[in-house]
Amino acid sequence: MRIALEVWRQRSPEEPGRFVRYETTEASPDMSLLELLDVINEGLVSEGEEPIAFDSDCREGICGTCGFMVNGLAHGPLQGAATCQVYLRSFRDGETLFLEPFRAHAFPLIKDLVINRSALDRIITAGGYVSVNTGNAPEANTSTIPKDLAEQAMDAAACIACGACIAACPNASAALFTGAKITHLGKLPEGQPERGRRALRMVRAAAAEGFGHCTFAGECETACPKSIPLQVITQMNHDYLAARLRGEGRATARHIEPGTPKKRR
Amino acid sequence: MHLDGKIPGGPLPQKWERRKFEYALVSPANRRKYRVLVVGTGLAGASCAATLGELGYRVECVIFHDSPRRAHSIAAQGGINAAKNYQNDGDSVQRLFQDTIKGGDYRAREGNVYRLAEVSLRIIDQCVAQGVPFAREYGGKLANRSFGGAQVSRTFYARGQTGQQLLLGAYQALLRQVQAGTVRISPRTEMLDLVVANGKARGIVARDLVTGELRTFVADAVVLATGGYGNAYFLSTYARNSNATAIWRAHRRGAYFANPCFTQIHPTCIPVSGEHQSKLTLMSESLRNDGRIWVPLRAGDERSPEQIPEAERDYYLERRYPSYGNLSPRDVASRAAKAVCDEGRGVGPSGLGVYLDFSDAIRRLGANVIAERYGNLFDMYAEITGEDPYRTPMRIYPAIHYTMGGLWVDYDLMSTIDGLFVTGEANFSDHGANRLGASALMQGLADGYFIAPLAVGSYLARAKPPAVDATHPAxxxxxxxxxxxxxxxxxxxxxxxxxxxxxxxxxxxxxxxxxxxxxxxxxxxxxxxxxxxxxxxxxxxxxxxxxxxxxxxxxxxxxxxxxxxxxxxxxxxxxxxxxxxxxxxxxxxxxxxxxxxxDEHFAYVAAWEWREGEPPALHKEPLVFEAAPPMQRSYK
The missing domain is CATH 1.20.58.100 (Fumarate reductase/succinate dehydrogenase flavoprotein-like, C-terminal domain)
Structure with missing residues (x-):
């Protein structure tokens, strides 16, 4: 089959980028889109030209390394699939595909379709964990978790941190990503002690990275290759507000300077 | 050089306890004076770095991925073994040990494997405490399923994404230490050489993949957790970027390479479809719990699977290995698939494929139950092949999946270079000549959470490596x-x-x-x-x-x-x-x-020493079997 690609080429963040057209007749329906890029790159290299830079690793939709916009859709046209899971049988013979990087203020471009998503790691660093040292754990079956809750936690935990939700969002909000981790841990008994603190810290970290606020446009849920439900954002807002109302995160040891005289009211 | 596995004395069940007591300790206040470099943040690396950080060491992580969560442990599907015996089906540490030794065809060290089985219990505890959402029964307790090479149900799982969830647990523990200031991570940085100074591993040279700058990292001990080398075969179930450079460079600097020919070929992968193919995709072994493997009885039968009547099908695993059937170990199942394809009975366009059929299970349990168990795997199969496995049998064929061989390490996971520790798939230690399903995750986490951090600490306490910096001639x-x-x-x-x-x-x-x-x-x-x-x-x-x-x-x-x-x-x-x-x-x-x-001539670990300009030298570490005497391995 014939497929034409219009690919965003940008050598570095400092230089301007542009779309470059590549046409190929080597495509076949059982070839994945990334394999088509591999084939095009082999051709470019053998002519001494720089290949198209794009990220990918597992190529089975679980590592979250790959991801770019295909015809304006994050990860391309299929619901519940990452870019590496898109096969050419999803396109028409003779179709032109526009490939461009995920764009967001907090995702600086590195080269061509490669971006820096370390902001997502920093959101997790702010509190996306259960504080338990190796060796602290009690016998596993002492905690009882209703199947339903475990399944809901798993639905949220399936996030692969690809960044599609952010690329698809008109506000470049990281609410789905942040909400997914808050929901995953917040549903489980092990996550309860830090639930409020976690929500406060992660939400603040996302804002500090330059991600926008959520206005419930809902684009993220559609773009998500793991179909993480919008409810995780509701849960995030709930946990965040509840923590604010409870005054969490303000507790510091009361320190009274020795020699301070009593204050009479 | 004499290869000493440094296995502690005494009866098997007491060896690890004894070694832990023998380990020298570094006092909490002194730990921050030591810097440990961990290369790779898959299960074995992230868990090790996080634990070392929790203990108070200064840890430096170097990874070529853009984030520690991308490591290929994330793609492990089926599960993780542990001898919890929650199913009351006769499991025990002793039985997991026996299964693993036998599964490895008597080419692993007894001491290591027993420790692995022992530690497996604590891994599940740790992961649950971290919030890993394992599958649960309606009563809220942990669920199990069966895997190849075992007659008990001891595999814990999180849908078909167990590796992902375990890795996220370790990743989160790691980032918690980043927050605490004990761990620093250098992403998009690839190790290109190991630095050995005065006979001890003291750091690495790495390339910043974005700027191209060569950077040196100096440390008091180095842990390699860089995974296996199966990508040497090009088409494999490994991630595209998984590679052998870190362990190979360490090998060239003096670390012996053990049993490199022990490579695992996984029986259930999606067959190759064309020349352009970049990688192969695994279909979890757990599918063999409910799927039945067959080929047409007659060579050259080109009818579609639905048209082939029951009597003209050969369920060859059930026929050849009645007691384990479709859950025969991976090496056995792979060879059996190759044998039927060699006879011309393979299916699909290339003739290199066999059917994995769920129609019986769907009839027995209903499509909903099958979807709940394997839904994401079925979806993945449909995406790649364009066929619906609920209606027509999957086609599968064996592919390179794991390497049992790796850098030689002693019982303390230290290589033949002082101060160079190797964990997870990168080492050779626990799986012998064949790994059982759901045991890679177990080994990675056992090494990372519970073994390496203690062994590294003891090494630092005893060796007290003198200060060096990047100006050292090495x-x-x-x-x-x-x-x-x-x-x-x-x-x-x-x-x-x-x-x-x-x-x-x-x-x-x-x-x-x-x-x-x-x-x-x-x-x-x-x-x-x-x-x-x-x-x-x-x-x-x-x-x-x-x-x-x-x-x-x-x-x-x-x-x-x-x-x-x-x-x-x-x-x-x-x-x-x-x-x-x-x-x-x-x-x-x-x-x-x-x-x-x-067994008479080859019951040993083959450890190869690199020699510049001449063939490598072979060193042998004899294997001694006392608790699990070797026998003909039969799954019949």
Whole structure:
């Protein structure tokens, strides 16, 4: 089959980028889109030209390394699939595909379709964990978790941190990503002690990275290759507000300077 | 050099307790004076780095991924074994130990394997405490399923994404330490050499993949958790970027490479569809709980599977191995698939495939139950092949999936270089000649959470490595070597991509040193590889320069190392004149085609020493079996 690609080429963040057209007749329906890029790159290299830079690793939709916009859709046209899971049988013979990087203020471009998503790691660093040292754990079956809750936690935990939700969002909000981790841990008994603190810290970290606020446009849920439900954002807002109302995160040891005289009211 | 596994004395169940007590300790206040470098943040690396950080050491992580959560442990699907015996079906530490030793075809160390089985209990506790959402029963307790090579249900799982959830647990623990200030992570940085100063591992040289800058990292101990080397075969279930450079460079600096020919071929992968294919996709072994494997009884039967009546199907695993049936271990199931395809009974366009059929299970349990158990795997299959496995049987074929071989380590996970520890798939230690399903996650986490952190601490306490910095001549020399290697690759002015050479090498390895091997083929491969390598250096072309993101350069460096490694794999396979586990030598089989081990001559670990300009030297570590005496491995 014939497929034409219009690919965003940008050598570095400092230089301007542009779309470059590549046409190929080597495509076949059982070839994945990334394999088509591999084939095009082999051709470019053998002519001494720089290949198209794009990220990918597992190529089975679980590592979250790959991801770019295909015809304006994050990860391309299929619901519940990452870019590496898109096969050419999803396109028409003779179709032109526009490939461009995920764009967001907090995702600086590195080269061509490669971006820096370390902001997502920093959101997790702010509190996306259960504080338990190796060796602290009690016998596993002492905690009882209703199947339903475990399944809901798993639905949220399936996030692969690809960044599609952010690329698809008109506000470049990281609410789905942040909400997914808050929901995953917040549903489980092990996550309860830090639930409020976690929500406060992660939400603040996302804002500090330059991600926008959520206005419930809902684009993220559609773009998500793991179909993480919008409810995780509701849960995030709930946990965040509840923590604010409870005054969490303000507790510091009361320190009274020795020699301070009593204050009479 | 005499290879001492340093296995503690005493009866098996007390060895680990005894060793833990023997370990020297570093007091909490002194730990922050030591810097430990951990390369790789898969299960074995992230868990180790996080635990060392919690203990108070200063930890530096170097990874080529953009985030620690991308490591390929994330793709493990089916589960993790632990001898919890929650199902009351007769499991125990002793039984997990026995299954693993037997599954490994008696080529693993008893002491290590017993410890692994023991520690498995605590891994599940730790992961649950971290919030890993394991599958649950309606009563809220942990669920289990069965895996190959075992007659008990001891596998814990999180849908078909167990590796992902365990890795996220370790990743979160790691980032918690970043927040605490004990761990620093350098992403998009690839290790290109190990630095050995005064006989001790003291750091690495790495390339910043974005700027191309060569960086040196200095440490008091180095932990390699960089995974297996199966990508030498090009087509495999490994991630695209998984590579052997870190362990290969360590090998060239003095770490012995053990049992390189022990490669695992997984029976249930989606068959190759064309020349352009970049990788193979695994379909979890857990599918064999409910799926039945068959081929047509008659060779050349081209009817579609639905048209072939029951009586004309050959459920060959159930027929040949009635007691384990479809849950026979991986090496056995893979060879059986190859055998029926060799007879011309393979299915699909290439004839290299067998059916994995769920129609019985769907009739028995309903499509909903099957969807709940394997939904994401079925979806993945449908996406890749365009076929619906709920209606028509899956087609599967074996593919390279894991490497049991790796850098030689002693009981304390230390290689033959002082201060160089190797964890997870990168080492050789626990799986012998064949790994059982759901045991890789177990080993990675056992090494990372519970073993390496103690062993590293004890090493630091005893060795008290003197201060060195990056101006030490060993660092200077390693930096220079690395720069020269990069320069050599960049200066070639050919026309071919590194990937095209990789494909060529992979095909050779798969043909001559894949599912079955023979002397003639191995000698052929050993003659061709050096010739191919020479052409590689002459004919490749790497556009662009070294001072920026350059994927072609990254690939070329990895492929250059695969050539040397491939030679060692074949050499090891040639020398091991027996069949065991994943290593099947056609010359050594029983009349009915089963592997024929030679315990008299080959009950040892083959550890290879790199020698510049001459063939590697073989060192043998004899294996002693007391608790699990070797027997003919039968799953009949």
């Amino acid at each position: 660092f200077e020399a390693a930096r220079k070597d690395t720069a020269a290697r990069i320069e050599r690759l960049l200066s070639a002015r050919g026309k071919r991509t590194a990937a095209s050479f990789h494909r060529e090498l992979g095909k050779l390895l798969w043909d001559e040193c894949g599912m079955s091997r023979n002397r003639e083929g191995l000698e052929r491969a050993l003659a061709r590889i050096p010739e191919m390598r020479e052409r590689f250096y002459r004919e490749i072309l790497i556009p662009g320069h070294g001072e920026s993101l350059n994927r072609e350069l990254e690939t070329a460096g990895r492929v250059a190392d695969y050539f040397e490694l491939a030679e060692l794999i074949c050499r090891d396979a040639l020398h091991r004149e027996e069949s065991c586990g994943g290593h099947f030598r056609e010359e050594h089989q029983t009349p009915d085609g089963e592997a024929l081990r030679d």
